[in-house]
Amino acid sequence: MSRDWNELISAYLDGELDPAEREEFEQRLESGDVSRTEFEEMKAMRGLTGSVQLRAFPDHEWDRYWAKTYNRMERNLGWIFLSLGAIVLVSAGLYELLRELVLDGASPWWLRAATGSAALGMGVLFVSVLRERLFVRKTDPYRGIER
Amino acid sequence: MTATLSIPMNPSYGRTQDIPFVVTELDREERDLILRCQRGEKAAFEPIVTRYMRRAAAFALGWVGNRDDALDLSQEAFARAYRAIHRFDADRPFYPWFHRILRNLCINHIGRSRYKREIPLEDAIPVRSGTSSPQEDAERSELRKLVWEGIARVSEQDREILILREFQDLSYTEIADVLDIPKGTVMSRLHNARRRLRDRINEISRVPLAGSEEE
Incomplete structure (x- = not known):
């Protein structure tokens, strides 16, 4: 299969080709195997993106960075314990x-019916969401990626 | 001094090829730190965070365009990485794995409606104040906006590789390591990303880039 030399334009401009590839690329650029138009456009593109850079962060941010990250690590642990406890307490x-x-026969029938209906509704919703999540999990192309 | 190790496969890591890589003394130190983290030593995570915090925050800034959000996101990514560190294979380099967590946080962040975006770019060669005309200042500001708008309009995959190359100045080998792809794939993916960035910029500016002709 023949090589698409146009795809090497960026690598050439970035200085990422080895000497032999570089030489061959230059020959193909001369002979017209490489699009001169695309070459010039990519050169202009590199000039454009090379004229700007990301703004630097203030130095003091790095002094506090670990402390802030550590706090988050602890907070995350706190949330896990809080969530577990809350789930148990709310369920109970x-x-x-x-x-x-x-089950209390002394309550009016409508209150028992409404409570039963709400419980049934919550159960149906829970099963529905659970089923959807399981389905998405099976078909999610990004399931191997940590979120 | 370097040594070559044969790296065992870890299916959860998502790598499809068994690519041996060179482990430096520095990476051995990182491996030891990871193992200590896996034993529950939080303090061992500090040198890892310190080593990568600038790179992580810069990547997030290139993605979300806001310095406060970028710092928050990168710190959250480290916190999540620590929480999942027991699932990480210490024989692998840490940063590519961490990079995926960070990238996904950034993607989720820009998907939110209440999200403040700025243009986080400045001139690569600073211009001393008072040495340029207001018109030149306006032109440079427009240029920064053009690049940023173009980056924002390309796909997530394109944006990722463009940030790593154009803003973080990583070599192709470094990009290949971070994205866990072969160097040849970096070459073609980056070139195609630049093509699409050129198209988006041409759409926005309605004037083809200098040196170009309509094909």
């Missing part, structure tokens, strides 16, 4: 509430 609370309202 809901269970108690349902037990009180649905």
Whole structure:
């Protein structure tokens, strides 16, 4: 399969070709195997992007950088514990509430029906979301990438 | 002094080729630090953060265009990397793995509606104040805007490689390491990204780049 020499224009301009490739590229540029128009455009493009650079960060940001990152690391751990605890507490609370309202014959029928309906709705929604997540997980092309 | 190691495959890393690479003394130090982190020593993560913080923050800045957000995102990426460090294969270089976490955070960030974007570019060769006319200042400002708008309009894959090359000045070998792709792929991917950037810039400016003719 023949090589697309136009694809090497950037590498040539960036000085990333080895001497032999460089020499061959120059010959092909002379002979017209490489598009002169594209070569000039890419040269102009490099000039354009090379005329600007990212703004530097103030030096003091680096002095505080590790401390801020460390705080985040600790905070993330805190969130994990808080979330776990909250899930257990909320689940236990809901269970108690349902037990009180649905199984307690003293509550009015409409209150028991509404509570049962809300619980059923939450269950259906939970299963639906879970099913969707599992489906996306199976077909997600980025599943191997850490988010 | 360098030594060549045969790197075991780790499916979770997403690499498809068994590419041996040269491990330097510095990388051995990094490996030891990672192993200490995996044993729960938070302090061992500090030298790793310090080594890569500038590179990480600059990449995020090139992506999101706002210095405060760039610092936040890069710090969050380090925090997430630490949280997942037990899943990381210490025999691999840290930065490519970390780079994926950072890039995904940046992608999610710009997907949000409430997101403040600025033009984070300045002249590569600073012009002393008072030495240029207001018209020249305006032209340079327009140029910066043009480049930034062009970068913002290309695909995520193109933007990533353009930031690494044009703004972070990484060599093709370094880009290949960071993106975990062969150097030949860097050559073609970067060239195609530049082509598309040229097209976007031409669309915005409605004037073809200097030296170009309509094909």
